[in-house]
Amino acid sequence: MSLKTYEQILSTIDPRVSKAAKLRALYPVIEQNIHAGARLGMIVDDLEQLGISMSYAVFQNALSRIRKNNKTSEPKNSNSPIPAPPPVTAIPSPVPAPAVTAPPKRIENPIDLRAIRDMAIDLNALREEGLANRRQKKNDEH
Template identity: 45%
Template sequence: MSNNAINPFQDFLSTAEPSASTAAKLRMLLPIIENRLLAGATYAAVVTDLNSAGLEISIGVFRSTLSRIRIKNGARHQTAAPAPASTNSTQAASHRQPAALPPPKRIETPADLRQLRDEEIDLDALRQQRRESQRSQRK
């Protein structure tokens, strides 16, 4: 990775309190880290860059700390979806979405988990959706 990509980590780390915990430093760097991950960087690449910038951290500690920060922020594995470029792309995206299936639910309580276990899955509808998706990809 070039020095330009490491500089944002170095800039933020230079302003951090020297006695701050690793988790506090990662919270401060979270926007940069999330942008790198959304751009396709691996955890190992981010950890390598953090180590080069002066924050010594292992990939295991990085993964668990990042997971805890995301959970605490209520943003666990959220990704920013780009805005559709045209109406055609919106129609194509809605064509792939089945009208019968509701959006995925977040499991927050044991009752949510029990409800999810009790739901019936229509395998025929899923097969049909997959076939339609494959047909639209071929065109």
């Protein structure tokens, strides 16, 4: 590992700051070591030698919190230019729903659903049709 690098970074920090603040300062070097193949247990041992004692679980939790904070704050702190929005093209006008007198045979898109929802239903005619169907069934049975 790079104990000397850790020591250099820690020498620039007030020794009275919290362990989490020290880990945040060491985070870039810790990530480099992890990407180079170092295991978290090895890093915990190195930190122990430098006087930052913590368990493996505490280190893992602190590291995940630092990563999470870095992910959420990256766009705010990045110096990269803000990407330009895509060029505005002519917005197509919405296609009006066709006049529907009967429900569509298949529902294939939201327009079909809206047509069914907005259909005018004559409840009296529907009742009469139901009664006529019942009468016909009774007549067919006899």
